[in-house]
Amino acid sequence: MTIQVFGHKSPDTDSTGSPIIWAWYLNEVKGTPAKPVLLGEPNTEAAFMLTRWGLDKPEIITSVAADAPVVIVDTNNPAELPADINSADILAIIDHHKLVGGLETKGPIDITVRPLACTATIMHDLIGDDLAKMPEQVKGAMLTCILSDTLEFRSPTTTDHDKAVAEKLAADLGITISDFAAEMFAAKSDVSAFSEAELLRMDSKEYEVGGKQFRVSVLETTSPKMVLDRKDALMAAMPGVAEEDGADQVLLFVVDILNEEATLLVPNELVKSVAEKSFDAKPTGDTVVLPGIMSRKKQIIPNLKV
Numbered sequence: 223m224t225i226q227v228f229g230h231k232s233p234d235t236d237s238t239g240s241p242i243i244w245a246w247y248l249n250e251v252k253g254t255p256a257k258p259v260l261l262g263e264p265n266t267e268a269a270f271m272l273t274r275w276g277l278d279k280p281e282i283i284t285s286v287a288a289d290a291p292v293v294i295v296d297t298n299n300p301a302e303l304p305a306d307i308n309s310a311d312i313l314a315i316i317d318h319h320k321l322v323g324g325l326e327t328k329g330p331i332d333i334t335v336r337p338l339a340c341t342a343t344i345m346h347d348l349i350g351d352d353l354a355k356m357p358e359q360v361k362g363a364m365l366t367c368i369l370s371d372t373l374e375f376r377s378p379t380t381t382d383h384d385k386a387v388a389e390k391l392a393a394d395l396g397i398t399i400s401d402f403a404a405e406m407f408a409a410k411s412d413v414s415a416f417s418e419a420e421l422l423r424m425d426s427k428e429y430e431v432g433g434k435q436f437r438v439s440v441l442e443t444t445s446p447k448m449v450l451d452r453k454d455a456l457m458a459a460m461p462g463v464a465e466e467d468g469a470d471q472v473l474l475f476v477v478d479i480l481n482e483e484a485t486l487l488v489p490n491e492l493v494k495s496v497a498e499k500s501f502d503a504k505p506t507g508d509t510v511v512l513p514g515i516m517s518r519k520k521q522i523i524p525n526l527k528v
Contacts, residue, residue, distance in 0.1 A: 227256055235265070235267050235268045239364065240342050245257055250355065251355065259280050261282070286309070286310040289328075292313065295315075303325075308326040318338050341371075342364045346391075373477075373516060418456050424439070436471055457487055479516075483513045484512045
């Protein structure tokens with residue numbers, strides 16, 4: 223059977239590109255039939271990556287068949303995967319997030335979890351000398367993933383190794399990183415075509431903190447005003463999204479890539495309390511600016527308190 227390779231729901235650039243990278247490796251290097259799939263529509267930056275490098279958009283799936291062989295990338299959290307994931311035959315996990323628990327496998331598997339900023343960086347290392355066989359389109363996806371997850375090396379998750387790999391890939395591709403990243407972030411920042419509910423789910427993950435279920439959403443942008451001009455409508459949409467998704471509250475952080483800060487929308491007393499206890503912030507209105515906050519994984523989630 224063909225192995226399905228996929229990342230998390232609400233696929234960002236890494237969860238779109240890494241399945242493509244690993245499926246290429248399995249097919250072309252290991253001789254194992256594999257295909258990349260997605261658990262939802264890719265975000266605007268991921269869509270830019272597909273177009274820029276001439277890559278086909280992977281098929282979108284919502285479930286997996288019992289005993290179907292799968293490789294999970296860029297997550298190990300069952301909440302971010304199909305509800306029937308434990309019925310599949312999980313062959314491997316490649317990830318850069320903390321272990322959550324809850325996945326069950328049918329036997330021993332290969333697990334690679336490394337403290338790097340991007341799954342694609344891990345794949346670069348695992349592929350090793352076989353990178354010489356990798357076509358330009360797949361190398362382009364790998365570079366795009368790393369620049370996205372590191373926010374062009376601004377994110378505190380960035381390691382020297384992520385940066386070195388990106389610089390090597392850019393040199394191989396004849397790409398100027400600053401120019402290419404500007405194109406990527408422009409694509410990421412154009413969210414005008416999306417509804418408020420779509421924006422709240424676009425780059426979003428589910429976490430339980432202190433008995434409260436949160437949908438923690440991040441919008442990374444070079445044009446924060448485009449999002450913040452819609453803050454009233456976004457806050458009005460939060461209760462409906464939370465109810466539909468089984469959450470107590472949506473937390474929306476608008477990350478200003480260039481000024482290296484996040485703005486948290488504060489629609490009610492619960493979020494105000496979260497801001498005060500988690501970030502020592504003092505909201506006086508319906509937003510609060512959090513200087514230096516760029517990473518959900520490293521700065522937001524570890525600090526959340528209710």
